[in-house]
Amino acid sequence: MIIMLNGLTQGALFFILGSGLTLAFGVMRIVNMSHGAFYLLGGYLGFSVLQHTGSWTLAVLAGGGFVALLGLLLERGLLERIQAGGDLSQTLLTIAFSMIIADLCLATWGGHPLSIRAPAALSSPVRLFGFLYPGFRFVLMLTAVVIAFGLWFLLFRTRLGMAVRASVDDRETVSALGIRIDTIYSLMFMLSAFLGGVAGVLGGSYLQLSPGEDITILTYSLVVVIVGGLGSLLGTLISALVLGQILSFSLAFVPEMSMFLVFAPMALMLAIRPQGLFGRRF
Amino acid sequence: MIQSTRSAWRPERAEHRFGWSLGALVFILMVTLPWYADAYTITTYTRSIYFGFLALSVALLLGQGGMISLTQTIFFGMTGYVIGLLGAERGIAFPWPELAGLLLVVVVAFLFALVLMRTYGLVFLMLSLALGQIGWSFARQNTSLLHGWAGMRGIKPPELFGLDLSVSSHFYWLSLAVFCGALWVLWRIVESRFGLVIRGIRENPRRMSALGYHVFWQRVAIFVVAALFAAVGGILAAWSSGIVTPSTLHLNRMIWVLLVVILGGARYFWGPVLGTVIAVWLDVVISQLTPRYNTVIGIIFVLVILMAPNGLLGLWDSLQARRRRNRPPGSAL
Numbered sequence: 295m296i297i298m299l300n301g302l303t304q305g306a307l308f309f310i311l312g313s314g315l316t317l318a319f320g321v322m323r324i325v326n327m328s329h330g331a332f333y334l335l336g337g338y339l340g341f342s343v344l345q346h347t348g349s350w351t352l353a354v355l356a357g358g359g360f361v362a363l364l365g366l367l368l369e370r371g372l373l374e375r376i377q378a379g380g381d382l383s384q385t386l387l388t389i390a391f392s393m394i395i396a397d398l399c400l401a402t403w404g405g406h407p408l409s410i411r412a413p414a415a416l417s418s419p420v421r422l423f424g425f426l427y428p429g430f431r432f433v434l435m436l437t438a439v440v441i442a443f444g445l446w447f448l449l450f451r452t453r454l455g456m457a458v459r460a461s462v463d464d465r466e467t468v469s470a471l472g473i474r475i476d477t478i479y480s481l482m483f484m485l486s487a488f489l490g491g492v493a494g495v496l497g498g499s500y501l502q503l504s505p506g507e508d509i510t511i512l513t514y515s516l517v518v519v520i521v522g523g524l525g526s527l528l529g530t531l532i533s534a535l536v537l538g539q540i541l542s543f544s545l546a547f548v549p550e551m552s553m554f555l556v557f558a559p560m561a562l563m564l565a566i567r568p569q570g571l572f573g574r575r576f
Numbered sequence: 577m578i579q580s581t582r583s584a585w586r587p588e589r590a591e592h593r594f595g596w597s598l599g600a601l602v603f604i605l606m607v608t609l610p611w612y613a614d615a616y617t618i619t620t621y622t623r624s625i626y627f628g629f630l631a632l633s634v635a636l637l638l639g640q641g642g643m644i645s646l647t648q649t650i651f652f653g654m655t656g657y658v659i660g661l662l663g664a665e666r667g668i669a670f671p672w673p674e675l676a677g678l679l680l681v682v683v684v685a686f687l688f689a690l691v692l693m694r695t696y697g698l699v700f701l702m703l704s705l706a707l708g709q710i711g712w713s714f715a716r717q718n719t720s721l722l723h724g725w726a727g728m729r730g731i732k733p734p735e736l737f738g739l740d741l742s743v744s745s746h747f748y749w750l751s752l753a754v755f756c757g758a759l760w761v762l763w764r765i766v767e768s769r770f771g772l773v774i775r776g777i778r779e780n781p782r783r784m785s786a787l788g789y790h791v792f793w794q795r796v797a798i799f800v801v802a803a804l805f806a807a808v809g810g811i812l813a814a815w816s817s818g819i820v821t822p823s824t825l826h827l828n829r830m831i832w833v834l835l836v837v838i839l840g841g842a843r844y845f846w847g848p849v850l851g852t853v854i855a856v857w858l859d860v861v862i863s864q865l866t867p868r869y870n871t872v873i874g875i876i877f878v879l880v881i882l883m884a885p886n887g888l889l890g891l892w893d894s895l896q897a898r899r900r901r902n903r904p905p906g907s908a909l
Contacts (some may be wrong), residue, residue: 325698375882381698382644383881386838389831390877397870509827513709516702524699553713557706561691564703568694 295425297546298539303431305538306438307497311511312518312530313445314489320462320525321482324373324384328392329490330512334505335395336361336491337498338403341410350413350499358492364395365487369480392508400505407504410495434496441489445527458482462525514541517560523570533571606752610745618744622816624856625751629809630833631840631848632762636802638834639842640771641795642778643696645704646830647688650711651681651806653824656814657715660728670734674811678804685803689796696781708830716822727821731814741815751812758805759849765801766845774798828870835877841887850888 311333318326326332340357344350368391373384412430419426449455461468461475469475494503497511518537522529537556544555563570610618630652637643655677662673688707695703715722722728733741741747765771776784777791785791814820823829832855840851862872884891 319698323698325702372878372882376885382701383885385698385701386644386834387878387881389834390874390881392874393828393831393870393877394874397868397874401868401871509709513706517706520699520702520706550717553710553717557710560703560706564691564694568699 295423296427297542299427299431300546301539301542302535303434303500303538304541305535306435307493307500308514308518308534308538309438309531310441310489310493310496311515312522312534313441313527314486314493315515316519316522316525316527316530317445317489318483318486319519321458322373322479323381324388325381325516326483326486327385327388327512328368328395329486329515330508330510331392331395331399332361332365332487332490333494333497333511334399334503334508335364336494337410337503338399338408338494339491340495340498341403341408341503344410350410350416353410354492354495357495358488361491361494362484362488365490366480366484368487369483373483374476392512396505396508399508403503405505407502408498409502410498412499428500430500434500437492437496442527442531449527454478454481514556517556520570521560521563523572526570526572529570529572607749610748615744618748619816620856620860621853622744622748622751622812624853625748625755626809626812626816627833627836627856628755628849628852629758629812630806631836631852632758633802633806633809634833635837635840635842635848636762636765636798636805638837639844639847640766640774640778641798643795643799644701644834645692645799645802646701646827646834647692647704647708647711648802648806648833649825649827649830650708651685651803652810652813653715653820654681654684654711655807655810656731656820656824657722657728659811659814660731660820661721664728664730664732670736677811678807681803681807682800685800686796688803689799693792693795693799705827708825708827712822712825712827715825725822727819727824728814729819731818731820733815747816751816754808754812758808762805763845770794770797831877832873835873835880837887838885839876839880839887841889843886844889847887847889854888 311329314332315326315329318324318329336357339360340353343356344353347353368388372387372391376383376387412433416430416433418429420429420432421427447455449458457468457473458478461473461478465475497503514537518530518534521537522531522533536559540559541552541556544552548555606621609621613621630648633648633651634645637645637648655674658677658680659673662668662676663670688704692700692703692707715727716724718724733747735741736750739746739750741750773784773789773794776787777789777794781791784794813824836851836855837848838851839855840849841847858876859869862869866872880887886893
């Protein structure tokens with residue numbers, strides 16, 4: 295039971311991370327390899343904001359907000375310049391960007407693992423079916439549900455979402471219809487970065503932030519997104535939940551094999567269905 | 577279409593002679609290095625050589641096949657681990673641990689390729705990142721056999737042809753000889769029909785498949801060959817440094833190699849070689865100047881991608897082309 299709840303928490307975090315990544319990919323065809331670094335930076339910023347203001351909510355918003363601005367900078371300042379270079383050089387650029395962020399994080403916050411202290415009101419244990427379980431994890435799950443619903447609403451029930459979905463299918467036609475595709479790109483990339491930053495503060499409140507975590511997180515998010523199918527929100531949700539359970543159970547029973555067991559379904563998935571659960575071929 | 581992809585490999589005639597004489601000069605300078613350089617320079621060049629293998633491996637996949645694979649450091653470190661396990665710990669004599677390492681690399685590379693080659697482009701990149709992370713985390717998490725973070729220690733180079741390889745100049749010569757051999761093999765591959773097919777697949781896999789080539793197996797083959805290049809470099813690296821740790825396999829090292837290859841020019845034969853020599857010296861300089869090594873490397877990476885996507889050799893080529901265009905018609909060369 296506890297293990298399942300742990301898996302659910304992990305899955306919630308995976309979903310927040312993966313949804314950001316898949317959003318940027320779906321719209322812009324960029325795999326943002328700095329997503330892990332966004333997570334780390336968001337978490338660290340949240341840590342500092344919490345220390346100075348004492349407000350955890352503010353920490354979440356600041357972590358997400360600042361990273362969103364950084365995302366805008368990356369998209370407008372660098373990625374846009376090399377659109378001609380194609381997807382691969384854009385992706386390489388995000389790798390380089392991620393190296394810089396991670397190194398500057400190390401310079402600013404040092405090499406010791408840090409943990410964000412969630413507010414007492416949120417973290418008091420909750421009694422459930424006779425078990426005591428940290429309340430903060432429920433907050434994390436709830437946030438994931440809110441984000442999932444919010445994204446669904448944004449993408450499928452608003453005019454902006456309609457434009458976004460249309461530009462996934464055919465960007466030329468959309469821009470010919472007078473929709474500002476650049477703005478859509480920037481907005482979606484910012485939203486994606488925002489989710490990465492928020493995930494960092496949330497993750498930092500229940501796990502730890504330390505150098506190198508960016509790559510681990512990036513790897514997990516990529517696995518979630520690949521299994522779910524690139525660009526698919528529903529696929530990301532399902533694969534995040536499944537992978538969360540796999541990770542949790544393998545950590546409990548066969549810790550030395552945990553990484554293997556997370557990657558095995560991905561290899562299997564790609565062998566059977568290279569485009570992922572709900573992806574389409576690109 | 578395929579013909580045009582060949583041209584980058586064939587220097588034009590006027591530059592040809594210049595290229596050969598420059599190559600001969602560099603070669604002589606490299607061979608005679610131990611007689612005029614200090615020990616530090618020699619070990620730095622030795623490091624350039626074994627990382628050069630890694631760069632060749634990445635360049636073969638990227639420049640020829642158009643695939644960015646982030647798994648190559650795994651093969652690089654794998655031979656080192658096998659040598660450490662069998663040679664340093666069990667005391668098995670020279671060729672067997674090394675051969676076992678190469679064999680293991682072939683098997684693992686083949687298995688990786690079976691999964692990887694189902695994909696192209698970005699998915700390929702992400703999948704290779706994930707596979708690379710499996711390898712790295714295995715080396716890190718496995719304490720019983722691979723000693724986790726500590727890795728393998730006490731690897732010694734064997735005595736070959738009566739040469740004592742613990743002498744740095746001897747080791748340098750051996751590495752240089754092996755590297756030249758590898759370059760020759762690479763040249764043969766690139767110029768062969770197989771190389772042409774791989775470049776064809778890079779440009780248009782569907783068309784190659786329609787022409788009757790087994791695209792999947794050709795890509796698997798090039799992946800295994802590339803892994804072998806990395807593996808040979810890994811043997812030299814393990815002999816030279818004496819240790820293999822999970823950080824040998826780490827993604828940061830892999831990204832560094834990718835930068836090296838792109839810096840030199842992935843599609844040029846000499847690109848990875850040039851890139852490695854520059855980058856190894858750059859490493860030395862940067863680490864003396866600032867502890868923010870990764871930041872500097874990252875910035876250089878960004879600049880190269882923005883300003884010279886075909887690397888330094890590509891930059892040189894486009895400058896040459898511009899000069900030729902500006903020359904008034906009819907003037908002598």
